[in-house]
Amino acid sequence: MEFRELECFVVLSEELHFARTAERLYLSPGRVSQLVHSLEVRLGGRLFHRTSRRVRLTSLGERFLADLRPSYDGIANAVGRAKAAAREVTGVIRLGFLATPTDVVxxxxxxxxxxxxxxxxxxxxIPLSDPFGKLRAxxxxxTFTLLPVDEPDLATGEGLNRVSYQLGVSSRHPLAxxxxxxxxxxxxxxxIGLDGPAPRTWRERVAPPATPSGRPIPLAGTVSTSQEGLTQVALNRGGMLFCTPTAAHHRRPDVSFVPVMGLPPSILGLAWVKAAETAATRAFTEAAAGHALGTAALKDCRDGPSSPS
Structure with a gap:
């Protein structure tokens, strides 16, 4: 026996009106009639007398309601408490971040x-070389991640920032x-690129294989973390791309960071496993989006109105 049938029976016994019952249950009147009929077939008798003007319980319906009500109320209250608990944002939420806890994080x-x-x-x-492993495990x-994400099992929020890239090179490099x-x-x-199980699109974002015009970009080897990459850069074994906030965080005398013009922006956002979404993950995405919006508005106020062209 389905709980939806019992729920429909109880509500109809209160309303004695198919349209009002349908409205309370967010169903069509036809669906209410189907559920009641299905329950009557299961029980083997009519629960309601129905005419074009009136709906009332039969004697069987009255006895069934009296017997059902205590158990139904207990189940309904348990379901309500469970739903309320699921909406509560309490406990612990574990947040993944990439290498540098920037201001966005x-x-x-x-x-x-x-x-x-x-x-x-x-x-x-979260290691650069495996951005989603801990999430799936x-x-x-x-987790904070670079957008866009092309992973069917993952959901993403909106972009929280849009920043430029800088090329990290040894202070001895000609471009320094x-x-x-x-x-x-x-x-x-x-x-310098990434090893490990990072998706191809992720690896190509960190170390694009070609320029926009199609000129190939050599690969100088791979690393698993930003610190490994910075060490290789400092030893003049290659260059590595970093978003501007991360570059600012990693300033050091043996590494120079040079802005790169013409690359698409680095966009930081949030990702989570679709099947594991909770009230806490939804709340965090909303809080992060609100913070990003407030930060952008504050920046606009500091910059002032743009000059007319």
Whole structure:
């Protein structure tokens, strides 16, 4: 016996009106009639007298309602409590981040904790070479990642920032003193890429195989983490692309960071396993999006109105 049939019977016994019952249950009147008929077939007798003007319980319906009501109310209350608990944002949410806890990461965490002080946040570093492994293994609930993500089992939120790229090179590299380079000049630089199980699209974002015009970009080897890459860069074994906030975080005397003109922006967002979505992951994406929106509005206020062209 289906709970939906019992629910429909109880509500119709209260309303004694098919349209109002349908409205309460977000069903069509026809569907209400189907559910009641199905229950009557299971029980072997009529539960309601129905005419064009009136609906009332039969004697069987009255006895069945009296016997059912205590158990039904207990089940309905249990379901209601479970739904309420599922909507609560409490406990612990584990957040993955890539190498550097930038302002987007820390600001999102602060915004979330301000909204939901009853939920504790734990930060877990995610290796560049395996951006989704810990997510799929259940070691983190949601992770900061580069967008877009083309993984069927994962859901993503909106972009939280859009920033430019910089090329990290040894301070001894010929490009180290440049104020910027064009993306086509990457054809003359061996880039350090990623090893491990990173998806192809992810690896190509970190180390694109060709410039926009199609000129091949040499690969200087692969690493698993940003720190491994920076060490290779400092030893002048190749260059490595970093988003501007990460480059600013990793300033050091033996590495120079040169802005790259012409690359698509680096977009940071959030990803989570679709089947494991919770109230906490939804709440965190909303808090992060709100923080990003507030940050963008504050930047606009500081920059002032744009000059007319």
């Amino acid at each position: 820390t600001g999102s965490v602060r915004a979330f904790e301000d909204r939901y002080p009853g939920c504790e946040t734990e930060l877990v570093e 259940g070691q983190v609930d949601i 003193t440049r104020t910027s380079i064009d993306v086509e000049e990457l054809a003359g630089v061996s880039l």
